[in-house]
Amino acid sequence: MGVLIKNGTIVTALDRYVGDVYVREGKIVALSRGLAPSSGDTTIDASGQYVFPGGIDPHVHMELPQMGTVSADDFETGTAAGVAGGTTTIIDFVIPERNQDYLEALAAWHRRAAKAVSDYAFHMAITWWREDTTKVVRHCVHHEGIPSFKTYMAYKDTIGIDDTALIQLMRAANSVGALVTVHAEHGDMVGDLRNTLVAEGKTAIKYHAHSRPPAVEGEATARAIMLARLTGEPLYVVHVSCIEALEAVAAARARGQQVYGETCPQYLLLDDSVYDTRGFEGAAYVMSPPLRPPGHQEALWAALKAGILQTVATDHCPFNQVGQKDRGKDDFRLIPNGAAGIEHRLPLMYSYGVLQGHIDLNQLVDLTSTRAAKIFGLYPRKGSITVGADADLVVFDPEATATISAQTHHHRVDRSIFEGYQLKGLPSHVVVNGRVQYANGKLDTQRGAGRYLERSLPGQRRTHRGCW
C-alpha cells in the first residue's frame, strides 16, 4: 500500500543527502536509511537519482477562454502533462468577466478543474472593482482558501483594472493578510503602440513585440511596487521578462520591500529573433510580455542566481497554430496569446539552469517548488520533503535524455516553443499524493484524482506604510 523510495539523493531547497523516503496514505511518514518495505508496498530504487519534492507551477491557465477561443489544455490534460514533467501542483486563475459575479466565476472554475489528475488551487483575478468588492476579497480569504489576487495593468478594455482599483485592492488585501499579484504592463501605452503600428500597416507577428517593449513592463512594475510600498502591501510580479522590470524589483528588495518576482523558461531560453525569421511559426511565440531581445535572458538567469527573482512558473496557456493562432495571420492583434510549458519546466531548468551552472540543485527545487509553496500558502503541505508533508515526489534521473517535440509531448497542442531542445535529466517516477502516476515514460493518471487546495497565509508579514 505504501511507496518506498530507496537510496535516492534527497534534494530540498536547502539540503542534499542520501536516504530513503517512505510514503503511506498520501503522506511522507519516514525519512531514514536502510528502510525495508512492508508487504504490498511499491519500491522504487532511486540509486543514482535525485528525489525532489513535486513541482509547483503557480501560473497556469487551463481551458481559459481568450479572444473567442479556449486554451488547448483542459485541467485533465494540463495536469497530466505536468505530472509527466514532475509538476504535481498547479495554481490556476479564476478570471471573471467584467462585472461577472466573482463567486459564480469561481464555481465555473471549480467545475472545470474537477477533472484534474493532481492537486490544484486558484488565484482570484480582480477584473473589476466596486465598493463592495472588498467583501469579495475577504470572502475569498476567509471562506474559499484563496489568499492571492491577480491583477492586470494591461487589458483595460476587458480584464484590466486602473490604479484606483489596484490601490483599493491592495488596501483590502492588506487588511486580511492577502497577497496581490500583478501582470505589469502599461496597457494604455501598449494600446497606443498597437494602433499606431497597425495604422502604419505593421501587422506582422514581430510587431506584437514592438507594441510591448521592455519599457512598458519596467514602468508598470515600478508603478505597482510604489503603490504596494505606500499601501504597505507585499507584491508578487508575474512573468518578469526584462532588465527594466528586474531593476525595479531589485531596487525594491534592496530597500527592504516585500516584493517577489516570477519568470518563466521561455523568457530565460528564447529571444525575440523568433518573431522575425520563422514566418507564421512565429505566432507560436506570441505571448505577453513578448520574448525579449538578446541580453535580457542572461540578466534573468543572474537574477535567479542572486535571489532577485523567487519563482519559475510557465504561464502555460497553449493555443494551436491551426484554428487558433492563425486567426491573427493578418493582424498580430488577433493572435491568441500563450504557449505550452508545464511539462518541460523542471527538465529545462535542470538541463539549461543547473547543468549550465546558472543555478544549483537546491535553487532548482526552491524556484520550481518550495518557494511557491511558501509564498502562496501551500507550505509545508506541498514543496517539502519532511514527515507529514503530502507525498508529491519526483524521482529524477540525471542521466536520462530526450528531445522536446510536439510529436511526443503530453501537451494537447500542435506546437512546442521548445521544439528540438535537448534535455538531459528527466523524471523517472512521479508520485502524486502517494500514488505513482508516472513511471519510466508512462503516465498512469486518474481523471479527477486531484483535489482543490485551500490555502492560507497566516504568517504573512506586512510592511509598514511609513517606508517612504
Add this chain to the structure above:
Amino acid sequence: MGVLIKNGTIVTALDRYVGDVYVREGKIVALSRGLAPSSGDTTIDASGQYVFPGGIDPHVHMELPQMGTVSADDFETGTAAGVAGGTTTIIDFVIPERNQDYLEALAAWHRRAAKAVSDYAFHMAITWWREDTTKVVRHCVHHEGIPSFKTYMAYKDTIGIDDTALIQLMRAANSVGALVTVHAEHGDMVGDLRNTLVAEGKTAIKYHAHSRPPAVEGEATARAIMLARLTGEPLYVVHVSCIEALEAVAAARARGQQVYGETCPQYLLLDDSVYDTRGFEGAAYVMSPPLRPPGHQEALWAALKAGILQTVATDHCPFNQVGQKDRGKDDFRLIPNGAAGIEHRLPLMYSYGVLQGHIDLNQLVDLTSTRAAKIFGLYPRKGSITVGADADLVVFDPEATATISAQTHHHRVDRSIFEGYQLKGLPSHVVVNGRVQYANGKLDTQRGAGRYLERSLPGQRRTHRGCW
C-alpha cells in the same frame, strides 16, 4: 530716448566681459566699449555691477481660481513684483475647467493678463481630452503662439488627465513640434493617502506632506518619461522637488532622451520641518509637491550644477493666510496650494546659489533666463544680450543687501515663505523693453505695458520612437 548702460560686467549664460549696452526703441542696438550717450538718453553707470538679461519665469499663476478662491497677485501686481526682482517675462498657464472650451478660457486669460506691466506668454493646460482636442493643440501652435502644453497627473477630479489622454496629447504635440510639460504626481495614490490620513484623524498641516511623499512624484516622473520616450516626444517636468524624480530625469537624459527638469527656490532652500513646528504658519508652505525632508535640497543643487535640471521657476501662486489659507485650518485638504516667489527668485539664487558655490554666474543666467527662452520658444528675443534682442536688462548690484519680509515685498500677500532671509546682491535697475521700470528701490511700472508674446518652436528636435 535710448538707454545706455555703461561699464557693466555683462554676464550671459556663456560669457562675462566688461562693456556698454545701448538700447533704443526697446531693442539692444549696440554692444561695445566707450560709447557716448546721445541727447535724451538715460545713462546708467553699471561700474562694479553685473548686467544680466531680464529673468524669465516659466511657471507662474497670476489671479488663478483655485478651490473657491483666487491667487492673490493679479497680472499687474505679480509682474510688477517680478520686475522689482529682475524678472521681466512670465509664462502663465491657461487652465480651462473640465469641458470648458479651450479658446474661451484662453480669451479669459488674455483679458486678465492685459494689465501686466511686462511681457507675458501662456502655456495651455490640457485638462480634458476628446477626439477633437487634437485640433485645439494644432490651433494653439499655429494660430495662438502657444507651442507648450501643461498636464496634471494629479487632480484627476478637476484638471488632471489620465495616461490615455496624456499619450494622445503627446502624439498630437509631436505631430506639430510642440512640447508637453507635466506636473508629475500619482494622483490616485495621493487621493488614497489623503483619505486614509483623514480617516485616521490626521488632518493637521503636516499630513499634507505625508499624503504626497517623494515616491508618488518619482513614480509619476518616471512614467511620464516612459510615455514620452515611446511616443518620441520631448518632455518638460515642472517643479522637480525630490531625489526620486531627479533620478528619473537623470536616467532619461543619460539615455539620450530629450527631457527637461525645472525646480523652484523653495525646494532648494526650505525643508519639511516647517510643517511641523510653526502652527498655522505652516499653511503658508502648503504647495504641491510639498517641501521635502532634509537631504533632497542638496541633491537638487547638485542637479542644477551638473545640468540634470535646466530651469529655476517659482510656481508663484500666493494665497493670504487670512481669508484663504485659513479655510484649511481643520483639514489640510482645504488649504489653497501655493506661495509667492517671483520677486525673490533671482536674488535668492544669487545669494544662496552663486555665493555659496552651488552654481556659477553663467549658470545663474542660464537657469533663470536663457534656458527657459530656448526651451519655450522665446529665444533670441528674450534671455539674450545680443544685438536685436528685446531690451530686458537687469543691472545687478552684488554688494546691495536686504532682508526678505512680507512687510516690504511687492507681492500682494500677507506672508513670505522666505521671511527673514538675508539677501546679498539685488537689482539696482531693471529695464523692460527699453524703459527703466525699476531704479534704486523704486518701481515705475505702467499697467498694461506688457505685451503678449507669441512663441514658436521651429527647431524643436524630435527623438525617435525607436529608442526602446
Add this chain to the structure above:
Amino acid sequence: MGVLIKNGTIVTALDRYVGDVYVREGKIVALSRGLAPSSGDTTIDASGQYVFPGGIDPHVHMELPQMGTVSADDFETGTAAGVAGGTTTIIDFVIPERNQDYLEALAAWHRRAAKAVSDYAFHMAITWWREDTTKVVRHCVHHEGIPSFKTYMAYKDTIGIDDTALIQLMRAANSVGALVTVHAEHGDMVGDLRNTLVAEGKTAIKYHAHSRPPAVEGEATARAIMLARLTGEPLYVVHVSCIEALEAVAAARARGQQVYGETCPQYLLLDDSVYDTRGFEGAAYVMSPPLRPPGHQEALWAALKAGILQTVATDHCPFNQVGQKDRGKDDFRLIPNGAAGIEHRLPLMYSYGVLQGHIDLNQLVDLTSTRAAKIFGLYPRKGSITVGADADLVVFDPEATATISAQTHHHRVDRSIFEGYQLKGLPSHVVVNGRVQYANGKLDTQRGAGRYLERSLPGQRRTHRGCW
C-alpha cells in the same frame, strides 16, 4: 550516553516543524516524533522552544596580537562565550607578520587554539606575496584544510597587500578552487586622511570615523569585485558596513557574479553618534570599518532580508578600556581596533532582527550558521540538522529575557558595546558535539574539547573570466 531533545520546534534555514532530535556519539542520529530516551540518556524538554543548529561565527580574532597588545579573549574564553550565546564553531584567522613563514604562523595559531572548548577552523591571511606564495596557497588547500584566504586592502604598512598581490592570490586560489576574502578599505586614502586630520590637530576619537568614510569602503569593495570578476574568482567581503559597499555587492550579484557579503551586529545596531558623545567610552567602539551615520543600518537590514548579504559574523576582537584602548587617549590612531561580540550575536539577531521583523526565523539560522558552513566548506557537518551532522544544537527559549552588561557577560573584557541592550530570546541549552556545555545559564565547558576542523570546497563553482 545520548541526548534527546524532545518536542522542540526544529528550525533550519529552510524548515520549521515540531519533532525530537536524538544525539549519540557526537552526531545527530534520529529526527522523528515520540522518541523515548535510552537509559543513561540526557533528556531536554524543548517544548515551546526552538531547536537551531549551533551558530557558526566565520570572523573572530582570539588572542590576536595587534598594535603591541593582544586581544582580550583567548581561544578558551572566547569559544566559551560563544557557547553561552549559541555559537559552537568559529573560524579564526592565521595572520602572519610580513615575511613570516606562513606555516610557522599556522603552527603558532594551532598552539593557541588548542585550548578552545568548541570546534574551530582557520582562514589564512595572505599578508605578503612572493612568487612562491602560490605554493603556500596550494599547500593550505591540499594539506591543511584551509581553502579560504583573507586579504587586507588597508594596512599596507603591516599586513595589507597591494592589488598586484591580490590579483596573483586570486589566480592562485582560483587554480585550486579556494575562496578569497577581503577587508575592503582603500588604505592609502585612509592613511592620507589620518595624517591630514592629525596634522590639523584632530586627534579625538571621532576622527577615527572621519578617516575611514564610507567612500573608502565602497571604492575598495567595488575594486575587489572587479579584480575577482576578471580573474574568475568568487569573493567574500567581510564586515560590510555601509550603503556604498552594499551597492557594489548588489550590482555584482545582479550581474551573476559569485560575491558574498558579511556584516556584523554592531553595524546593524549602532551608529557613529557614539564617537562624539561619550567621551573616552567612545574608544570601545573604535573598529575598522567604523560605525556609520544613521541610515546605513536600515540599508544593511534590508540587504539581509533581500539576500544581498549572506552572513552575520562578529569580528570579535575585544580590548579592555583600561590598559589597552586607553593607549590612544590622545591620538585615535593608537586605539586598538575591535570589540567583543560572539556571545550576543544570536540573541541580538533574534531580538532585533526577527522580533522587529527585519528577518524571519529561517533567515536567522541561515545568516548565523548554515550559510557560513556552506560558503566555507563546513556543510553538512556543521550548520545542519540532518542525520549524520555534528551534534551542535541550540535550544532557544523565545521567552527568556536578559540585559547585556559587561558585569555579567562571558567575554573577558571590561566593556560591552551593547551595554544595556535588552534581549528577548536566549539559549536555554547548548549541545556541543553531543555534550551539553550550557544549560539554564550555566557554562560547563571543557578546555581543549574543541577540535580543529579541516575544510574543503570541492564543489566551488568558478565563474568565467569572460564576464566582461
Add this chain to the structure above:
Amino acid sequence: MGVLIKNGTIVTALDRYVGDVYVREGKIVALSRGLAPSSGDTTIDASGQYVFPGGIDPHVHMELPQMGTVSADDFETGTAAGVAGGTTTIIDFVIPERNQDYLEALAAWHRRAAKAVSDYAFHMAITWWREDTTKVVRHCVHHEGIPSFKTYMAYKDTIGIDDTALIQLMRAANSVGALVTVHAEHGDMVGDLRNTLVAEGKTAIKYHAHSRPPAVEGEATARAIMLARLTGEPLYVVHVSCIEALEAVAAARARGQQVYGETCPQYLLLDDSVYDTRGFEGAAYVMSPPLRPPGHQEALWAALKAGILQTVATDHCPFNQVGQKDRGKDDFRLIPNGAAGIEHRLPLMYSYGVLQGHIDLNQLVDLTSTRAAKIFGLYPRKGSITVGADADLVVFDPEATATISAQTHHHRVDRSIFEGYQLKGLPSHVVVNGRVQYANGKLDTQRGAGRYLERSLPGQRRTHRGCW
C-alpha cells in the same frame, strides 16, 4: 591688414546670429552688421556659412617618444593638420621619464614645440613622485603657466603612478588651485590580463582589447573620483570610452562633485569589430583604452548630449603601419598605441554629431572649443567670439563634402582610422591669430608662428573635503 568676415552665421557655445566679425592685430575688434573693410583688409564672404571660434584640442601627443619610436606627427605637421581641420590650439603633454627632472623635460618639449604653426600649451604629466615634487607642482602653476597635471593609473612600470602618489598630487594641486587629469585604467589588472593572454598564446591584435576590458576603465575612473572627492580636488578624466566609466562620472556629477569627462571621435564612431576582421590593418586601431563593443558608442553620444561629458579631444598620436605598428605583428603588446585624429575632429563631429541629431550646433562649439578653454584656463582668450579674444576663427561651409583618406589627409601617417568616412561640412577658411592660414583647401601656415600659451585657473572653485 585686418580680416573682415562678413555675413556669416556666428555660432558660439550659446548663441547663433548673423553678423560680421572684424579682426585686426590678431584680435577680434568688432562684432556687428554691415561693416565695410578698410584698405588692405582681407574680406571673407561667409554668407551661408558658420563662423566658429577656432577649435581647441586638449589632448594630443606630437612627436611623442613611445615604445622605442616617436609618434609620426611633429609639432609643425600636427598643428598644420589641426588648422586644416579647424583646430587652432592644442594642449600637448610634457611626459618626463621616470626620475627625469621635470623642468628639463619641459625644456625639451618647448624646443620641440617651437615649430608649431598655431598656439599651444602643455599639461605636465606627473610620472614619479618624491616628497619635493610638490614644489614642482607649485612651480609649474606659478611660473610656467601650467595649471593642469596628467596622471596615468596604468603603465606603472614606466610613467604610471600609484594611488599614494596620486593622492599627494591631488593635495598639492588643490593647495594651488590646479587641476588633475587622469588616464583611468587599472594597470595591474591590465598587466595580469596581458600576461595571461600571451601565456595562453593569445597574441593577436584583438587581444589588446581583451586585456583592457571596460571593467578596468570603469573601476579606475570610480577610484580616481573617490580620491578626488576626499581630497576636495576637481578631476578631469581623459578619453572616456565606455559605459562603466560614464556611469562613474555621471554619479559623481549628480552628487555635485566637480568632475569632467572627455571622449574622442574614435570612441564615438568606431567599435571593436575592427580588431578581429581586418588582419594587420587592425593595428591602426590599437590605442588605450581600446575601441569598445557596439553599444558603448550610443551611450557616449547620449552623454555628450546630456552634459555628462564636457569635451571631445583626439588623443592624436599617430604611428605608421610600416615601421612602427608592425613591431607588434607577433605580439599585440609591442604595437605602439595611438592614431591620428586632429584634422577630422571638427568635421566628424559636425557630420556625425550635429547632422545625425546627437548634438546641436552650440554643443559642437562647446565640446570642441569653448569648454576646453574654460576648463584649462584659456578662456576668454581662446574659444570665444567676443571683442578682445584671439582671432582664431573657422568659417565652416555646411555644404562642402569630402571623403577621409590617408591619401589626402594632412596627418603625416600612412593610415587613417576613418578611411572612407564621408564628411558633409568642412572649414572653408581658418584664421589663426588674425592671419588666414587655410583657405579653400589650401594650407598657408608658417613654421613657428604658434606661441606658447601660459595658462591660469584663477577662479578654480574647490569642492569641500567634507562631501562624504
